[in-house]
Amino acid sequence: MLEDVVKKKIDETRQGEAFSSTIYHTDKSIKKFYIESYGCAMNFSDSEIVASILHQNGFGPTKNLEEASLILINTCSIREKAEQTVRKRLTDFKKLKQQNKSILIGVLGCMAERLKTKFLEEEKLVDLVIGPDAYRSLPQLIAEAGDGQKGVNVLLSREETYADIAPVRLDSNGISAFISIMRGCNNMCSFCVVPFTRGRERSRDAQSIVQEAQNLFDQGYREVTLLGQNVDSYKAPPPPKGGSWETTSSLLKENTIKKSELQSPSFGGVGEAEVVTFAQLLELVAQVNPLLRVRFSTSHPKDITDEVLYTIAEYDNICNYIHLPVQSGNTRILELMNRTYTREWYVERINRIREIIPDCGISSDVIAGFCSETEAEHQDTLSIMEYCQYNMSYMYYYSERPGTLAERKYADDVPEETKKRRLHEIVELQNKLSLQSNQNDIGKVFKVLIEGDSKRSSNDWKGRSSQNKLIVFPKNNMPLLKGGYVLVKINDCTQTTLLGEIIDQSSSYSHL
Ligand code: SAM
Ligand code: SF4
Numbered sequence: 001m002l003e004d005v006v007k008k009k010i011d012e013t014r015q016g017e018a019f020s021s022t023i024y025h026t027d028k029s030i031k032k033f034y035i036e037s038y039g040c041a042m043n044f045s046d047s048e049i050v051a052s053i054l055h056q057n058g059f060g061p062t063k064n065l066e067e068a069s070l071i072l073i074n075t076c077s078i079r080e081k082a083e084q085t086v087r088k089r090l091t092d093f094k095k096l097k098q099q100n101k102s103i104l105i106g107v108l109g110c111m112a113e114r115l116k117t118k119f120l121e122e123e124k125l126v127d128l129v130i131g132p133d134a135y136r137s138l139p140q141l142i143a144e145a146g147d148g149q150k151g152v153n154v155l156l157s158r159e160e161t162y163a164d165i166a167p168v169r170l171d172s173n174g175i176s177a178f179i180s181i182m183r184g185c186n187n188m189c190s191f192c193v194v195p196f197t198r199g200r201e202r203s204r205d206a207q208s209i210v211q212e213a214q215n216l217f218d219q220g221y222r223e224v225t226l227l228g229q230n231v232d233s234y235k236a237p238p239p240p241k242g243g244s245w246e247t248t249s250s251l252l253k254e255n256t257i258k259k260s261e262l263q264s265p266s267f268g269g270v271g272e273a274e275v276v277t278f279a280q281l282l283e284l285v286a287q288v289n290p291l292l293r294v295r296f297s298t299s300h301p302k303d304i305t306d307e308v309l310y311t312i313a314e315y316d317n318i319c320n321y322i323h324l325p326v327q328s329g330n331t332r333i334l335e336l337m338n339r340t341y342t343r344e345w346y347v348e349r350i351n352r353i354r355e356i357i358p359d360c361g362i363s364s365d366v367i368a369g370f371c372s373e374t375e376a377e378h379q380d381t382l383s384i385m386e387y388c389q390y391n392m393s394y395m396y397y398y399s400e401r402p403g404t405l406a407e408r409k410y411a412d413d414v415p416e417e418t419k420k421r422r423l424h425e426i427v428e429l430q431n432k433l434s435l436q437s438n439q440n441d442i443g444k445v446f447k448v449l450i451e452g453d454s455k456r457s458s459n460d461w462k463g464r465s466s467q468n469k470l471i472v473f474p475k476n477n478m479p480l481l482k483g484g485y486v487l488v489k490i491n492d493c494t495q496t497t498l499l500g501e502i503i504d505q506s507s508s509y510s511h512l
Contacts, residue, residue: 030060034068035170038086039076041297042198042227043109045178047074048167050108050135055168057139065096070104070142072128075111077193079399083111094125104145106130106138110197114403116154126150132183132198133157156184156199163208166215173452175483177221179212180204181281182228187300189327190338190405191370191398194229201229203236206276206284213288222449222483223293226285231296232303234278279307286315291485293449294318295468298325301349302341309356320357321468324349325365325394329384330377333370338405343384350388361467363392368426369419370398371410378422385429391437391467393430397423431495438469438493445503446471448488450480463488471498478502 033054037047050072051061062068071093076082086107093105106128107119113131120126127145130138131154141151161183169177185194186201213224228234276284278296285294294315299308299322312318324346328334331342353360366381385393397419400412414422446465454460454472461480462472473488480486480502487504 031058031070032062032064032068033059033070033072034062034065035072035074036089037074038082039074039078039110041178041225042180042183042229043074043076045167045180045227046109046132046135047072048170048178049162049165049180050074050138051168051170052165053135053138057142061168061170069102070106071096072106072108075107075109077110077114077197077401079396080401081399086111090125097125104128104142106142106145106151108132108135110193113154113156113197114193117152120150120152128152129154131156133160135162136160158200158202161202161204163204166212173482174220175449175451176223176225177216178227179209179216179224179285180228181209181226181231182234185229186233187230187340188338188405190336190409191367191401193401193404196403198229201233203228203234206236206281209281210284210288213285213292213294217289217292220483222291223295224285226281226294226296228296229298230300230303232278232299232305232308234281235275236281237275277305277307279305279311282308282311282318283315286311286318290317292317293466295321297323299323301326301346302339304349306352306356309353312360313357319466319468320359321361321363321466322353323363323365324353326381326384326388327365327367328370328373328377328381330373330380333373333377333380336372336406336410337367337370343380346384347387359467361391361465361469362388363394363468364388364390365394366396366426366430368395368397368423369414371406371412371414373414373422378425382425382429385426385433389437390430390433391469392434393426395423395426395430435493435495438495438498441469441490441498442493443490445487445489446498446500448473448486450482450484450486452482465498469498470496471500473500473502476502 035047035050037044054070059070065071073086073089073093075086090105097103097105104127105125107126108130109132112119112129115122116129119129127150128141129152130141133156134153137153141153145151162180182201182203184199184201188195209226216224282294282296286292294317301324304322304324312320326346327337327339329343331344334342350362353362364385366385368378368381398412398414400407446469448463448465448471450461450463452462454462460472460474462470465471471488471490486502488500489503490498490500492499
C-alpha cells in the first residue's frame with residue numbers, strides 16, 4: 001500500500017525509457033545502438049549527447065533491443081534503489097548477450113563513475129564503463145571492445161561541457177527540449193553522491209546555449225528547460241560584444257558582478273572581467289523569441305537571487321515556475337545535510353518569490369528520515385510544506401550512499417519503518433496540497449502551450465501552464481496544432497491534472 005502511494009507520487013514515468021528517433025529506422029546497413037536512461041533530467045539530456053557522438057560515428061538509434069549491436073544503460077546512483085534497478089536490468093541484457101556474443105554492453109553515467117572497474121569484476125557481461133565526462137571517448141572504446149578489450153574511461157574533467165555537440169533529440173515531442181547549461185556540483189550536500197559522480201561544477205559558454213535555443217526554435221520547438229544541478233551558480237565568460245548580446249533589462253544593467261563575488265568558492269574565477277550570471281543567461285535565452293518558453297531546473301535556496309526573480313517577472317516567456325528543493329524544514333537537520341541555509345532563510349526566499357512573482361508555481365524535493373531526525377523535526381518538514389503550498393514535490397526516504405559526508409560522519413539511525421511512515425505522511429500531505437492548489441485554479445484562465453494528444457484520448461489536447469501544471473482540454477475540431485498557444489478556462493481538476501476548455505484560440509500560433 002505504502003509502496004503504491006510512493007510510486008504514484010514520484011514521477012517515474014520516464015525511468016528506463018528506451019530512446020530512439022526515426023532517422024535511421026529504415027536503413028538496415030547502419031549499426032544500431034539501444035539506450036535506456038535512468039535518474040534525473042541531466043541523464044536524459046546526456047543520452048542525447050551520447051546519441052550525437054554515436055551518430056557521427058556511424059550508429060543509428062533503435063528502440064528494438066533485438067536489432068541493437070550496442071546496448072547502453074545510462075545510470076543513476078542517487079539512491080540504492082536506483083542502482084538495484086540498473087543491476088536487475090543488466091541481468092535481462094545478459095540473456096541477449098548469451099545468444100549473441102558480438103553485442104557490446106556499456107554502462108554510462110553516475111553508477112559507472114562510482115563503481116569504475118568494479119563493474120567489470122561484478123557484472124561480468126559489461127564491455128564498456130564510461131563516466132559522464134568521458135563520452136567523447138565512446139567511439140574509441142567501442143572499437144577496442146570490438147577487438148575483445150574491455151573499455152573503461154571514468155576520468156572526470158574540470159572543463160568538459162560538450163558545448164560543441166549538438167544533441168540528437170530522441171523521442172522528443174518536437175515541442176520541449178532540455179539544454180544542459182552546466183555540469184557537476186560544488187555543493188557537497190552530505191547525503192549526495194553527485195559531486196563524486198559528476199565532478200566539479202563548470203558552466204557552458206552562453207553563446208553556445210543561446211545558439212542551441214535558437215536552433216531548437218527554428219526547428220519548431222517552443223519550450224526549452226535549462227538544466228544544471230545548481231543553475232543559480234551559473235557563471236560564464238561574457239559572449240562577444242555586439243548588439244544582439246547586450247542585455248536589455250534595466251535591472252540587469254544595474255547589477256554587473258562585483259570583484260568580491262568572482263572570488264566566491266563556487267566560482268573558478270575570471271579575474272576582473274564581467275561574467276554572465278544565471279539571470280543574464282535567462283534573459284538572453286528569453287530574447288531568442290517571445291514564443292519560446294523558458295524553464296530551468298534546479299534552483300538552490302542559498303543561491304537564488306532577486307535578480308533571477310525580477311528577470312522571471314519581466315519576461316512573459318520565462319515560466320512562472322521554480323523548483324526549489326527544501327529537503328527538510330528543520331534547521332538542525334539542514335545543517336547536518338550541509339545545505340547551508342536555515343528554515344528562516346528558505347521561508348524568506350519563498351516570501352520573496354510570492355512578492356515578486358505572485359502567481360508562481362513552486363515545487364520541492366523532500367527527504368524523510370535523515371540521520372538522527374526526530375519526530376518533532378519531521379513535523380517541521382510537514383509544516384514548511386504547508387507554509388510553502390508546493391504544487392508538487394519529489395519525495396524520498398533517506399538512502400545512505402557510500403563515500404558521502406553523511407555516510408562517513410553520521411549514523412543512519414532512523415529505522416526503516418519510521419522513514420517509510422514519515423515519507424507516507426509527507427506524500428499524503430503533498431497530495432492534499434496538490435489537490436488544493438488545483439482546486440484554487442478552477443475558474444481561472446491559463447495560456448497553454450499545446451504539447452500533443454492527451455494520454456487518454458486523441459479527442460483531447462494536453463499542454464502546460466506557465467506554472468508547469470498539466471492541462472487537458474477537448475480539441476472540439478478546432479484547427480490547432482501542437483506547438484500553438486491557446487487560452488484555456490479551468491472547469492474541473494484531479495490531484496494531478498487541470499481540466500478545461502478553450503476560450504480563445506486567437507493566441508494560438510502554429511509552429512509549422
Ligand atoms: N541538485 C539538486 C538540488 O540540490 O536540489 C538535486 C539533485 S538530486 C539528483 C535530486 C534529489 O535527490 C535531491 O534533491 C534529494 O532530495 C534526493 N536525494 C539525493 N541524495 C539522496 C539520498 N542519499 N537519499 C534520498 N534522497 C536523496
Ligand atoms: Fe547533490 Fe546538493 Fe549538489 Fe544538489 S546541490 S546535486 S543535492 S550536492
